[in-house]
Amino acid sequence: MAITTGDRAAAQAPPRPAAIGIRDVSKVFTRRGATVRALEHASLDIAPGEFVSLIGPSGCGKSTLLKLIAGLLEPSAGTVTVDGAPVTGPLPQVGVAFQKPTLLRWRTVLDNVCLPLVIDGDRRPESREHARRLLEMMGLAGFEKHYPREMSGGMEQRVAIARSLVNRPSLLLMDEPFGALDEFTREDLNDELLGVWQREPKTVVFVTHSISEAVFLSDRIVVMSARPGRIHASLPVPLPRPRGRELRDDPAFYEAIRDVRAVLDEAKGAGR
Numbered sequence: 001m002a003i004t005t006g007d008r009a010a011a012q013a014p015p016r017p018a019a020i021g022i023r024d025v026s027k028v029f030t031r032r033g034a035t036v037r038a039l040e041h042a043s044l045d046i047a048p049g050e051f052v053s054l055i056g057p058s059g060c061g062k063s064t065l066l067k068l069i070a071g072l073l074e075p076s077a078g079t080v081t082v083d084g085a086p087v088t089g090p091l092p093q094v095g096v097a098f099q100k101p102t103l104l105r106w107r108t109v110l111d112n113v114c115l116p117l118v119i120d121g122d123r124r125p126e127s128r129e130h131a132r133r134l135l136e137m138m139g140l141a142g143f144e145k146h147y148p149r150e151m152s153g154g155m156e157q158r159v160a161i162a163r164s165l166v167n168r169p170s171l172l173l174m175d176e177p178f179g180a181l182d183e184f185t186r187e188d189l190n191d192e193l194l195g196v197w198q199r200e201p202k203t204v205v206f207v208t209h210s211i212s213e214a215v216f217l218s219d220r221i222v223v224m225s226a227r228p229g230r231i232h233a234s235l236p237v238p239l240p241r242p243r244g245r246e247l248r249d250d251p252a253f254y255e256a257i258r259d260v261r262a263v264l265d266e267a268k269g270a271g272r
């Protein structure tokens with residue numbers, strides 16, 4: 001099931017209307033008189049419900065692209081739309097999860113998950129119940145009253161993911177959320193994330209440095225090249241769903257990893 005150049009071209013145009021539209025977007029940073037072209041002429045459509053990973057060499061603009069979609073940065077040129085409307089700031093339908101879980105030490109696990117509800121002024125008991133259910137889905141039933149200091153790194157990250165989902169975002173942006181975790185914990189969390197995504201379908205954009213993680217999770221992998229950051233290829237992942245841990249022993253999984261690695265090597269060359 002090799003990924004061909006034809007697939008790459010076809011993947012540029014998903015059949016459904018876009019949840020995210022990135023049109024000829026460039027981002028230039030200026031710091032102490034120096035200019036960094038972080039992203040140049042990036043165009044990409046992401047369909048509703050699609051799980052897309054961004055992968056590429058360090059500094060190729062993955063986080064920048066994610067922050068542009070999140071409304072945390074403004075493009076220097078081009079437009080970013082979410083659900084058809086131009087992004088001008090953070091949006092209520094967008095959840096974000098970053099590499100550091102950044103939990104509030106003085107709040108319990110459940111109160112950390114409920115923080116976005118407090119910010120939204122949502123005091124409904126059913127919303128708090130939803131927070132409990134998310135903790136359960138993330139394998140943390142019984143830990144509601146614990147404090148972050150009593151949790152491991154992997155458990156803290158599970159809490160952060162439950163928090164990012166609590167106000168039922170239709171779009172979830174994740175920037176290397178499992179990058180600091182050991183491989184076993186990362187695989188467990190990949191399984192749990194897919195479980196939640198299958199139960200509560202939503203569009204996900206996921207930044208990672210791990211090819212196997214990107215293949216396991218994604219419908220499509222967008223490979224970026226560096227200096228300046230550009231979109232090099234868009235690769236559909238030809239593996240059926242639902243995906244469970246047995247997939248990690250499947251030769252088709254390794255074949256897909258090999259194909260993505262080859263394109264990533266090509267992208268690294270393109271950036272030099």
Ligand SMILES: Nc1ncnc2c1ncn2[C@@H]1O[C@H](COP(=O)(O)OP(=O)(O)OP(=O)(O)O)[C@@H](O)[C@H]1O
Pocket residue numbers: 029030031036037038056057058059060061062063064065229
């Ligand atoms: N706020 C900023 N000010 C100046 N330069 C920035 C800023 N944010 C990012 N950059 C630069 O833009 C480029 C792209 O950065 P970005 O963090 O998007 O890359 P990345 O692909 O996510 O990197 P990594 O894989 O290492 O996390 C880098 O050269 C970085 O130094």
